[in-house]
Amino acid sequence: MNKDRGLLIVLSGPSGVGKGTVRKAFMQDAEEVQYSISVTTRKPREGEVDGVDYFFKSHSEFEEMIENNKLLEYAQFVDNYYGTPVDYVEETLDSGRDVLLEIEVQGAKQVRNHFPEGAYIFLMPPSLTELRNRIVNRGTETDDVIDNRMGVAKEEIELIDQYDYIVENDQVELACERMRAIITAEHLRRDRIAHHYKNVSEV
Structure with a gap:
């Protein structure tokens, strides 16, 4: 494996925790990081550009990508x-x-099945009460939908052991700082950079 490759960073967490908000804030000051462009079969919205916002494909093209293992x-x-x-x-x-x-x-x-060497970050709400408040404050869901989403969130939090890092989203900027610290540490892992130093000559 080429140790000088970039790092795959996966940000995940329960619905409503603020993944999109944290990602947008993080990317404002992350010139060395490329946000992954997704493939979709939906039609482009006004102003969206193929290869910039999404890769737009037909259903048959997408299903061909599935068959050929072209999707993570x-x-x-x-x-x-x-x-x-x-x-x-x-x-x-x-x-x-x-x-x-x-x-x-x-x-x-x-x-993770394709890229076990990535850095997997689970974005955690300060509490389940706070998570419910964030979903309620959106004002877009009924009580039944909110209850269902909270049930799903609890199940997702139980999968936390599948991740390498836990970042609490108490404040967006603090969450971004924690992510930056994780990425810095990952780039300093011995197995990524030791080859640069093994043949260092004396000065």
């Missing part, structure tokens, strides 16, 4: 597929750039 993970929502393209991630990592995936818990499990 994928899921289907409301008659459309969404997934993470293997080739795009591999090419970006090979260029030396880090890649960030913001993804649901089940998708992260699929990615």
Whole structure:
């Protein structure tokens, strides 16, 4: 394995914890990190550009990608597929750039099967009460939907042992700082950089 490859960073956690908010804040000050572009079968919205916002594919093209193992993970929502393209991630990592995936818990499990060497971060709410408050404050779901999402969240939190790091999202900027610390440490891992130093000559 080329030790100078970029690092795959997977940010996951229960629905409502604020993954998108943390990811957007993190990417504002992360020039060395490339946010992964997803593949989707939904139609482009006004202003969206193929290869920038998404890779737009037909259903048949997407299903061909599934058959040819060209997706790290994928899921289907409301008659459309969404997934993470293997080739795009591999090419970006090979260029030396880090890649960030913001993804649901089940998708992260699929990615880990392909990329066990990535850095897997579980974004944790300060408490389940706070998680419920965040979902309620969105004002978009009924009580039954909120109860269902809380039940799913509890199940997702039970999968926390599948991750390398836990980052509490008490404040967005603090969560970003913790992520930056994790990435710095990952880049200093012996198995990533020792080859640079084994043949150092005396000065």
